[in-house]
Amino acid sequence: MEVYVQKINDIIQKARKLLLIVITVILLLIYIRGCINQITFYKEDIEYLQNTITNLQLRIENGSKPDIPFDPKDVYNAQREFLHLVQQIDMKKSELQHNKVALPNKERYDFALENIGGSVVSYHDTELMYSCGLLTILIGKCKKINPPEKAIQKNVEPGEAFCFKGNQGSITIKLSCPIVIDSITFDHVERSSTPNLDISDAPRFISISGMNMKHDENEHDYGNFSFNANDSNSQSFYFGSSSEKYQYIKINITENHGHQDRTCIYRIQVHGYDNEC
16 A cells, blocks of 8 residues: 555656646746847847938938039028027017107107208218219219218108118218117108009118217127018117217118118118207
8 A cells, every 4th residue: 555655656746846847848938938029129129220220321311412402592591581580589679678768759859860960971881873974974973873861861752762782781870969879760661652562672681889989899789670661661679778878870781671783771760868969
């Protein structure tokens, strides 16, 4: 009897060992399979990265090919629109900072007006427009068309403007007396008064600075502004608070509204205050 019991125990022990071996083998197979899956997963990641790098290289190579069309106007237009946005922001900031003008600028004293002592002292790097008849050619004196002085006169009728060639120019005005300049007004002709309703010769981007003399290296920068041709024909730009007095103001036009031949300024009004004037 004991012999049979011993044999049964031996069989059970062998079965346990066999079961343990089977379980070990199964676990080993599961582990190996997991490793294989992990390797496959990594392989897929590697392939994805390789494809991404390949695509990136192709894009770089294609982007550097000389046969791909490139239009410099696209860059110029982007720069121009960005500048326009910056100038619009500057204009809004200046309007918010202004708190001294109680009346519309049209009703305020104009210190640049020629009739009360204002004068044009410079139009540096500005190509004026001339009319040359036979007689004026012979004597060597062509007549200026739309001279700079038109910008500081009251007449804002069609054609009565300071016009210069191209879309860039400048004008420096000596005011009737030194003042604290707080704003400036640009007037242009009414759109309805022009042929074909075209006012593309109106200035668009404008930079303004104050000076103590005709040629002053220490200019006071009032900022950049934008004249909107689709808005009122009379637009005022307000400056931040300042206690400095200036008798000269320099206006730079860097772009107009699209006219290829000329830019016209009908009137510039300069406003401010000083008890001694």
